Amino acid sequence: MKRFFALAALAVALTCGSAQAQNKTIKIGVLSDMSSLYAAIGGPGSVVAAKMAVEDSGVEKKGLKVEILSADHQNKPDIGASIVRHWIDVDHVDAVADTPTSSVALAVNQVVKEKNKVFLISGAGSSDLTGKACSPNSVHWTYDTWALAHGTGKAIVESGKKTWFFLTADYAFGHALERDTAAVVKANGGKVLGTVNVPFPATDFSSFLLQAQASKAQVIGLANAGGDTINAIKQAHEFGIVKGGQSLAGLLVFVTDVHSLGLETSQGLLFTTAYYWDRNDASRNFGKRFAKQHNGAMPTMVQAGVYSSVLAYLKTVAAMGGKADDGKAVMDKMKSKPIDDPLFGKVTIRQDGRAIHDMYLVEVKKPSESKGAWDYLNIRATIPAKEAFRPLNEGGCPLVKG
């Protein structure tokens, strides 16, 4: 009898113990730009995506509680870094997601590494995040500037358009985009006919566009981002550049940019993306569900990336019995085998934190081809995962041996 009680007590203690482990709340902080430049790319939509990932992961049925926090870093690295420190130290957040603006992401990357949590990067583009600044606690899920520049450059040259002219935003970021693209254009037998450095930020592109037009290059590469890209595309439309037979290639363009420009203005624009909602059944299904919860707007690749990275993270944590405290251990587990993702297909995470998946070269449709709202893009080429991202040994990441 005594023995029975002892056993019963032990059993109760064990179930309590495991129940306690199961009851731990996993907290994920979505840190994004909620109010300015990048709010449409990530922002509130990223929070929606993260919440959808929690639903779809099914971990709540397994007894794990998940809480999503969110904050606006206002594009200031010091605010971003302090919010994350506060999240981790006081609110016990286990993972940080999204975070556009490379200066903020690089700052957060440091904090997350120092505190040994997990950083699921989707919104930031800097390829340094898996290069010089790589961290064993981070995954760079969706895209990076290298992938976009390289992918667009290579796919366009292979499609037969060989002569290029660059409009380059005159600062480190613009020059890096131009350098990466020009290299791949030349390597694939293309020719760069000229470049012009445009002061950053610029509103008047007319003289630069005239130079580009006069160069008679087949492709005009826009080595800039955000408002500069939008202004350049608008003015190129006014000059009739695309109608005149030249193509515009955006090196950092999101589907929301096309949405705000309209098809009339942006038709024919070529760029690279990691996700487009109207690609297959899974992406359409996700896109439509997302749009219902987000004022009808389809998800950008950044928001899709937040969804997928949070989903993969939660599944990994659930497989580890809900232990999320050791961020590096979770990350190692995520890296250990390929992930089958509903939106990005087969994803593998490299040693340097780079998530590897297919990318797509897309062209903006003519207004006559579009069947309705958000029907914007034709997929022109699939860039296979192997070629889509910077080779492992070229990034200068200290985690990569040999």
Next chain:
Amino acid sequence: MERVVDPLTESESTLRAQSGRIAFAIMVAALIVAPFMTYPLFLMQAMCFALFACAFNLLIGYVGLLSFGHALYFGWASYLSAYSAKAWGLPPALAILTGTATAAVCGLVAGALAIRRQGIYFAMITLALAQMMYFFAVQAQFTGGEDGIQAVPRGKLFGFVNLQNEAAMYIVVLVIFLAGFLLIYRIIHSPFGEVLKAIRENETRAISLGYKTERYKLLAFVLSATLAGLAGATKAIVLQLASLTDVNWPMSGEVVLMTLVGGLGTIFGPVVGAFVILVMQYKLAPLGEWVLVIQGAIFVACVLLFRRGIIGELANRLRIREL
């Protein structure tokens, strides 16, 4: 001279002198207790901004010069401090000094050019010079452009105090802040400070009394820039990063906002203003897009309802002439 103007009686005057001291004691006590109540990193950052606002206030509140380019000194000091700590491996004390010295030199050059003009022209010259240096920061290699300088080591103060320890870092920042604050207090209450106030009230008259006002203004400008630099340099070590945010013009605007909300030309006003604005930026962060709207509304309310600022209004209610 002060006595002739001062209508207060002797006993009230001592009370007045004490009210400053009492306020200072409250502030020091609050800053010592605060890290146990709230998050120390936030407080350190707030103290850096408070010192920045105090330095700015020295110029606008006591000389009447509206500089719209103080981000230049704050931001460049933080770049040089971060760069010297990271790339040259300087210890934190020397890194902060390097940053501060940079700000002093920038202040001397910008000040010498700007003080030749008054009013809006003065503001525009300071803004133009600051934007020039902002674009330099965007282009230059060593600032890291968009990415900024990240992962700056905090290092060891004087070779043995490990600043990775939050408590040690907090004490260092507190000492720097209080030293800067007291220096500004001393400047304001020195004969030099009296001349500055005379220039603020009536520059022509100060000239007629034989003061070389240009020199006074230049010295005040350099002092203000240097102290702003001290704040920026310290911030770079505390947050371990330097970025374009600190050198861009909205930062120059933010410091004006902090000073206005707290109380222009009051000693404690900028400190209170800096804390109010920073608390807003943090506490409202989860509200997303509402941060800027609320910040704007508070600014409008401040200008319409209590033009003297929080501390200015408080001092007026309590009939304290200086707080």
